[in-house]
Structures are given as C-alpha cells and as structure tokens.
Amino acid sequence: MLQNPDLAYSVRMSITREDLEQDRLRSILDNTPIAAALLSEAALEASWRAALASLPDPNGDVWLFGYGSLIWNPMVEYSERLPAMLYGYHRGFYLYSRINRGTWDNPGLVLGLDRGGSCQGIAFRIPAISIETELKMLWRREMLTGAYIPRWLPMQLNGKTGPRIKALAFVMNRQHESYAGRLPDPTVVSYLRDACGLYGPARDYLRHTLEGLLKEGFEDPYLARLWAQLESRQNPSTEK
Numbered sequence: 153m154l155q156n157p158d159l160a161y162s163v164r165m166s167i168t169r170e171d172l173e174q175d176r177l178r179s180i181l182d183n184t185p186i187a188a189a190l191l192s193e194a195a196l197e198a199s200w201r202a203a204l205a206s207l208p209d210p211n212g213d214v215w216l217f218g219y220g221s222l223i224w225n226p227m228v229e230y231s232e233r234l235p236a237m238l239y240g241y242h243r244g245f246y247l248y249s250r251i252n253r254g255t256w257d258n259p260g261l262v263l264g265l266d267r268g269g270s271c272q273g274i275a276f277r278i279p280a281i282s283i284e285t286e287l288k289m290l291w292r293r294e295m296l297t298g299a300y301i302p303r304w305l306p307m308q309l310n311g312k313t314g315p316r317i318k319a320l321a322f323v324m325n326r327q328h329e330s331y332a333g334r335l336p337d338p339t340v341v342s343y344l345r346d347a348c349g350l351y352g353p354a355r356d357y358l359r360h361t362l363e364g365l366l367k368e369g370f371e372d373p374y375l376a377r378l379w380a381q382l383e384s385r386q387n388p389s390t391e392k
Contacts, residue, residue, distance in 0.1 A: 167351055169227045172292045177251075180350070181296075185256040189329075191298050200291040203302050204284060208318040213280050215319035216290070217307060219243050219273035220263040221357065224364030227293070228286050230276040234314075235368060238307040241323060242269030244374065245340045247299055248330040253347055253354040260347030260354030261332060261340060263361065264300065264324040272370045275309055275319050290320075299328045341381045355382055 171177060181187055191199070207214055217238060218226060226233075246264040254260030265271060278286050294300055300322035307321075308314050324331060347354040362375045 167293075169289065172227070172289045175292060177292065177296065177350075181251065186250055186297075189250075189297050191296060195298075196291055196295060197288075199295060199298075199302065200287045203304075203320065204287055206304065207283070208304050211280065214278050214283055215317050216276045216278055216286075217273055217305070217319040217321040218276060219265060219271050219321075220361050222276075223274050223368065224360050226274075226276055228276055228278060228290065229282050231279050232277040234275050234277075234309045235311070235370075236273055236275035236307045236309050236317075236319065237311070238265070238271045238273065238305060238319075238321065240269075241265040241267060241271055241305070241321070243271045243273075243372065245335065245344075245378070246324050246332050248332050248343075249347070249349060249354065250330070251296070251349055252351040253349045253357050254343070255347075255349055258347050259330075259343065260349060260357075261335075261343040262354070262357060264331075265321060266324045266326075266334075272365070272368075272372075274368060275307065275317065294322050297328070297330065299325055299330050301325045337378060337381060340378055341385060344378065344382055345385060358382065 167177070178190065181190060213231070216222070216228060217236060220243070242265070243263050244266055245261040246266050247262050248254070248259040249262045250256050250259045253262050295302070302320060302322055304318045305321045306316055306318050308316055344354045344358055358375060358379055362372065362379055365372050365375070
C-alpha cells in the first residue's frame, strides 16, 4: 500500500490523444483519492451526448472555443482555426486542479471561464463527420470531474468585422467543490509556484498559455501580471 496516495498520480506524463481515446487517465486515477470525485462513465457519456443533441447546426460542422491549454495543445482534429472573441465571460484561475496541475494534498490552479467581461481565444472548426468522436475525446479531457459546464455560446471570429458563430465552450461550474472563485494575485501565485500534477507544474501551464496567446497576437494583462509576480518570487533580487 502506498505511504502517500498522492504518489499514485504525481508522476508527470505527456498526455496524448491516444491516452484520451483509450481512457487511460481514468485508469490511472481509479485507485487514488481523486477517484470518488470523477464522474461515472455513464454520466460522462450522458453529458457529451446531450451536447451532441443540441448542436447549433445538426448537419454541419461545429466550432470549439479554446481559451487555455486548448490554444497550445488542442489535440482535436480540426479543419480550420481562427481568432475569436467571446463576450460575457472572461478567463481566470478559478479552478483548483488536483489532477492535471496539482494533487489531492497540494492542488494547483487552472483556468476557467467565469461570468462577465470578454475573452480572446481560438475557435477550432470540427468537421461534421468527426463531431461524435471529438466530443467523446474532449469530455475525457475536460469533464472528468464535472467542474466545467459545456455550453454553445455566441462569439465573433476574426475581430469585430468577422462572422458571428456559436461555439462549444467549457465554463465554470460555480457549484463544484473545486471552484476557487476570485483569488488575490498572491494566493494564485502561491498555488502556481508550488503545485505539480500529472501534466507537470502549474507554473508551466501559465507559461504555455501566456506564450500561446502572445503567439496568436493576444495580450492578457492578468496572465502577464501573474507571470511577472511568479518570476519575481522565483528569482528574488539580490540588490539591497
């Protein structure tokens, strides 16, 4: 028996599409403290099938909105990717992570969409023929614990003059036990500095997201501010 149950899932792994298709993440977590928090396979399937039944265009392609790791590691099969603006929600570190970027005893934080403001991201067009396969895979990535709520939300492509579409976005479930709410910067930084989960350190999650946004030409002052504070704490000045 493990002395520290966190060790069962604190080893870093490079998650792949095949891992999600084979449901390996659930297998890894089945004998850990987080197992009780996972949605059952039946509940997970019911959720993605409900999204499938409510497609904006039942016979056409669908769009997926990426605002965090989906930007730099989408793993979905898509035919087109375009900059998009979502109104009515903003990006923030609102979700305690006890799997991907933290553990049960030492949770990290990851991004979620919460009400208010707006959010720049990337919209991925998923071909109609692949929708069922891609949704099933996405749910195994994003919905294992039910911390997000999947919604079809209106957004605008390619700036203010682009077409309006409805895209699938995963927004915060405020009733979930892992919802962190709005935390002050020093608290967020403390979680990002010390936590590490299956996918690696929480600080890397922030860095990759910030770099991914900058690569797309997006600026996020909130994330940039957190990174600057994180860097200053990791490398305190030696000047007196």
